[in-house]
Amino acid sequence: MESAVKVERVFKNFQSGKTQIEALKDISFEVGRGELFGLIGPDGAGKTTLFRILTTLMIANKGNAWVDDLEVVNDYKEIRKRVGYMPGRFSLYQDLTVEENLSFFATLFGTTLEENYELVKDIYVQIEPFKKRRAGALSGGMKQKLALSCALIHRPSVLFLDEPTTGVDAVSRQEFWELLRKLQLQGITIIVSTPYMDEASLCDRVALMQDGRIMDIDTPKGITQKFSKPLWAVGAADMYSLMNDLRSDERVDTCYPFGQYHHITFAEVNQEIQGIEKSLVDKGHTNLSIQKIEPTIEDCFMELMNQ
Amino acid sequence: MRVLRILLEKEFRQIFRNPAILRLIFIMPVIQLLVLPLAADYEVKDINIAVVDQDHSSYSRQLTNKISASKYFNLVEYTNSYDEAIRGVEKDEADVVLQIPASFEKDLVKEDKAQLFMALNAINGVKANLGGVYLRSIINDFNGEVRLEWLQLPRFNPQPMIQISSINWFNPLLNYQFFMVPGILVILVTMVGSFLAALNIVKEKEIGTIEQINVTPIRKHQFILGKLIPFWVLGLVVLSIGLLLARVFYGIIPEGSLFTIYIFALVYLLSVLGLGLLISTYTETQQQAMLISFFIIMIFILLGGLYTSIDSMPYWAQIFTKFNPVTYFIEVMRMVVLKGSSLYDIRYHLLIVTGFGIILNGWAVINYKKRS
Structure with missing residues (x-):
């Protein structure tokens, strides 16, 4: 088997009071060795639950999953030696120093920092100046780097990162993704979840998740290519009334606000843009700008959600 | 390891x-x-007592002195009105009321028996209980003294007496x-x-x-x-x-x-x-x-x-x-x-x-x- 992670028809329910919450509904996918795989979806899509099942912290109600060709329920002991997991919430000891945290987790895995220094070197050099500082006193970006170092300390073959960039500033986020790329070169399979659609394009392949289901799995390019309709970005001085006008126009199929523009598609594929533009001018919109754009992952996500 | x-x-x-x-x-x-x-500390000391003396005789005073001399009792009120003493209990100034009726000395001398009345504030159960016990033992003692004073000692003790003395082991x-x-x-x-x-x-x-x-x-x-x-x-x-x-x-x-x-x-x-x-x-x-x-x-x-x-x-x-x-x-x-x-x-x-x-x-x- 050439896949590092394989998930087959996994279901997971939670009991919340008297109601059943279906956190995962029929999830299946495969991740190849050395791949950088992204799980993209909003909060509550089921990303963390999926991670917890794959890292043997939770047992699925139905279905099977393998990590490194090991079954997650029966071979959990072996899996724990081989995977690295960085939970979404910072889960290291805040009252231990950077150095102590690292050597603690290294020892638990039966290794030392020196042994796998090559692997964590790029990250560790950035936090080394603060190695005597308690983890709780680090900045958000530094905490993430420390957590990543701890998850890597035993040279895992598969690395699970649950929303590693949530709450991290733009520069640190970019740095973080560069680090992931370097790790990938070392042959580590990386599965990363994120609610940020713009990060999807940095993965080799992504799975778009919503409400416990996987809506689509493909390369970022493949996903955007599937977007069937021409997409236009419309901007005007009064964006709010512009959206209302666009949404009430029956020639317009969808209209979502995206930063400083609204992205719209038409009900008819051959709809002329001039007709729309004219009616917007008639309604008194000024500074109107309309241009045809390439769809992003987020546009695709919105489209998939509506299906 | x-x-x-x-x-x-x-x-x-x-x-x-x-x-x-x-x-x-x-x-x-x-x-x-x-x-x-x-x-x-379980030991109850400083029990506040109000004495209602309606007799004002030498015996009643003798009894009162004996009580106030004990380290367990503080005499907080000495009055001849029972109501006043009870008011003291209500205000939490007194824990125990001892009433000595008007004919106390007379009855004791003439009829060889007299009555006393004791009222205990039972809000603090332990204190009331122990207070009552202490007071009773003081009165018993007083009784013995009075009798000793009167009696021409007979050659033999008319009643057999059992005296108990105790020792506390380990403490x-x-x-x-x-x-x-x-x-x-x-x-x-x-x-x-x-x-x-x-x-x-x-x-x-x-x-x-x-x-x-x-x-x-x-x-x-x-x-x-x-x-x-x-x-x-x-x-x-x-x-x-x-x-x-x-x-x-x-x-x-x-x-x-x-x-x-x-x-x-x-x-x-x-x-x-x-x-x-x-x-x-x-x-x-x-x-x-x-x-x-x-x-x-x-x-x-x-x-x-x-x-x-x-x-x-x-x-x-x-x-x-x-x-x-x-x-x-x-x-x-x-x-x-x-x-x-x-x-x-x-x-x-x-x-x-x-x-x-x-x-x-x-x-x-x-x-x-x-x-x-």
Whole structure:
């Protein structure tokens, strides 16, 4: 088997009071060795639950999953030696120093920092100046780097990162993704979840998740290519009334606000843009700008959600 | 072994970096042991008495003098109106009212018997009860004196007299502190063991660090031992501090050997830690763990024989105390400290507490899961 992670028809329910919450509904996918795989979806899509099942912290109600060709329920002991997991919430000891945290987790895995220094070197050099500082006193970006170092300390073959960039500033986020790329070169399979659609394009392949289901799995390019309709970005001085006008126009199929523009598609594929533009001018919109754009992952996500 | 060592190292580091825990461990025992035994005193002194003297005779005055001369009573009111005295009770100025009726002396002399009336403020039951007993014994004494004054001593005592004299074994002066200090020490050790252990594990759950631990290949027993041993050690440290304080401040030197106390404490702590561990497996947050341990320990302490004698509890409560580890340690402490009991004398206690330890820890280990 050439896949590092394989998930087959996994279901997971939670009991919340008297109601059943279906956190995962029929999830299946495969991740190849050395791949950088992204799980993209909003909060509550089921990303963390999926991670917890794959890292043997939770047992699925139905279905099977393998990590490194090991079954997650029966071979959990072996899996724990081989995977690295960085939970979404910072889960290291805040009252231990950077150095102590690292050597603690290294020892638990039966290794030392020196042994796998090559692997964590790029990250560790950035936090080394603060190695005597308690983890709780680090900045958000530094905490993430420390957590990543701890998850890597035993040279895992598969690395699970649950929303590693949530709450991290733009520069640190970019740095973080560069680090992931370097790790990938070392042959580590990386599965990363994120609610940020713009990060999807940095993965080799992504799975778009919503409400416990996987809506689509493909390369970022493949996903955007599937977007069937021409997409236009419309901007005007009064964006709010512009959206209302666009949404009430029956020639317009969808209209979502995206930063400083609204992205719209038409009900008819051959709809002329001039007709729309004219009616917007008639309604008194000024500074109107309309241009045809390439769809992003987020546009695709919105489209998939509506299906 | 390496894993266990790093776990212990980490645990002790965290404990010594937490000023709140350090304060709890070193200052709490000092304060509790120095303040509690002095404050929680059963001996009732300073009972406020109001005497309603409607007789104003020499006998009534003699009786009043005798009462106020006793160290147990403070004469707060001397009046001839019963209503006034009762008002004193209502205002909580008087605990006991003694009414001497107008014909007291006359009846006593003429009819050879007289009546007195005693009213007790039973809001504080213990005080009322003991106050009544003391007063009765003073009056009896007075009665005897009066009769002695009158009687031409006959050649033989007309009534056979039985005099009782008693001796208090193991605590000859009935020093209340000798009785309380060992018991309070037990409570301290119990609290360190159960509260701190439960809170410590639940804290890992609450902060999420347990998640990171659970994905490592660490074994269940390693994790649990890593949690138990530090608090085991801390419990013994608290016990040692307590024994030292008892010696320095109260002059309590155990009759029995320290070795016996420590052997029992080792086993006892294990069962208390098991309780803490068990609580932690059933709770998700420190608040829950705190409230549950508080509830359980409260019951253990109140029904542990420290403040109320187990022999005077109702039967069902006595049965309950058999399942209360605190009871056994308090008993053992008193036996060893006051009576000088040896390991052989406390063998059953030791056996039962070992049983508790096995059951509680076993239950906790079974219930502790690395995954959900």
